[in-house]
Amino acid sequence: MQSKLIQIFDLKDFPIQIDIRRDVYIKKIPEGKASDVYRVQAFDRNGISHLLAIKFIYDSWKLREIKVYKEYLSNSPFKVPELIYSNEDKGLLVLEWLDDFQLRPLLSQIHLETLREWIIKKHLFFKGKFKNIDFNYESHLPWMFRDPFGRLENFHAKELFGVITQIAKFKKNIEKLLLSLDYPVTLDHSDLEIQNLLYRDSKKLAVVDWTNAIKGYGLFDIAQFRKLYIQNFDKDIAKATTIKLLESVNLENKFEMVLIFSIVKEIMLLDYYLNVRKLPVKNEIVKDSIALLKSDLNNINIRLNRHFVWVRTTF
Numbered sequence: 593m594q595s596k597l598i599q600i601f602d603l604k605d606f607p608i609q610i611d612i613r614r615d616v617y618i619k620k621i622p623e624g625k626a627s628d629v630y631r632v633q634a635f636d637r638n639g640i641s642h643l644l645a646i647k648f649i650y651d652s653w654k655l656r657e658i659k660v661y662k663e664y665l666s667n668s669p670f671k672v673p674e675l676i677y678s679n680e681d682k683g684l685l686v687l688e689w690l691d692d693f694q695l696r697p698l699l700s701q702i703h704l705e706t707l708r709e710w711i712i713k714k715h716l717f718f719k720g721k722f723k724n725i726d727f728n729y730e731s732h733l734p735w736m737f738r739d740p741f742g743r744l745e746n747f748h749a750k751e752l753f754g755v756i757t758q759i760a761k762f763k764k765n766i767e768k769l770l771l772s773l774d775y776p777v778t779l780d781h782s783d784l785e786i787q788n789l790l791y792r793d794s795k796k797l798a799v800v801d802w803t804n805a806i807k808g809y810g811l812f813d814i815a816q817f818r819k820l821y822i823q824n825f826d827k828d829i830a831k832a833t834t835i836k837l838l839e840s841v842n843l844e845n846k847f848e849m850v851l852i853f854s855i856v857k858e859i860m861l862l863d864y865y866l867n868v869r870k871l872p873v874k875n876e877i878v879k880d881s882i883a884l885l886k887s888d889l890n891n892i893n894i895r896l897n898r899h900f901v902w903v904r905t906t907f
């Protein structure tokens with residue numbers, strides 16, 4: 593690792609001249625999955641200490657995170673780590689390390705309130721900045737819904753059976769619905785999992801891991817917010833707070849749409865758990881995910897049965 597670092601610090605355009613002969617403290621961050629993240633404390637030629645988050649990116653599509661930092665996050669009104677250096681050829685992203693931020697907090701109501709405010713700020717800041725979605729949902733549909741669901745359909749696990757048959761019934765309608773949306777476009781972080789939320793204290797939040805950020809309707813993040821609320825509190829409070837959030841970003845009466853995005857997101861997540869991480873169906877997070885899918889489907893189902901056919905205007 594030390595030699596890999598020397599190569600980085602020796603790059604001609606690396607902005608800090610690190611004195612590699614002095615102590616360089618390296619710690620591998622276990623959360624990193626498809627990338628390796630190291631916390632590095634290094635001293636420059638003037639003896640000043642720099643804490644860096646050095647991320648080695650191995651999947652080429654994940655290099656898009658560099659673009660997101662450069663193009664979208666440079667003037668953001670909320671705290672993100674400062675981009676210190678990036679090199680796409682070397683799959684390298686170097687960020688300011690947010691050392692005081694405690695990792696993996698248990699989310700209290702104040703943490704979630706802070707996240708709600710963060711999502712509103714992010715949503716409104718990016719709203720209208722993009723003319724349209726650079727990938728349209730049509731080209732994104734396979735990645736987002738069709739393929740992940742197709743892979744789950746091949747899974748013959750009894751735990752999954754009920755949800756698979758239910759979703760199969762709605763599949764066409766969900767796809768049609770996603771293609772017909774015309775809400776203002778904003779930026780979805782798309783991965784507001786607890787390990788990517790760094791809290792300095794309950795009221796100060798910085799968000800890392802922008803690999804999956806996409807131009808969208810903000811509904812992925814709102815769906816994720818609802819899930820975190822359900823996991824830490826209960827469904828009714830989660831619904832009431834989500835509705836409040838929707839009102840703040842001018843998406844009143846769109847709670848059912850959040851349920852649709854929750855279903856889509858959960859399908860992507862399940863596909864990732866089962867087919868990429870190869871977790872067993874009985875694993876706790878997999879079971880949680882299936883339970884959430886089931887209950888969301890039931891909510892949508894009631895509506896569907898009442899109307900007999902999917903009525904677009906109800907959304």
Ligand SMILES: Nc1ncnc2c1ncn2[C@@H]1O[C@H](COP(=O)(O)OP(=O)(O)OP(=O)(O)O)[C@@H](O)[C@H]1O
Nearest residue numbers: 621623624625626627645673688689690787801803
């Ligand atoms: N700038 C930073 N300051 C503090 N901690 C960080 C920083 N960047 C990353 N981390 C820590 O390292 C972990 C992994 O980083 P990150 O989420 O960017 O990579 P990853 O989950 O492997 O992402 P990917 O999905 O792109 O492979 C984070 O969950 C966080 O704990």
Ligand SMILES: [Mg+2]
Nearest residue numbers: 623787788801
């Ligand atoms: Mg992460």
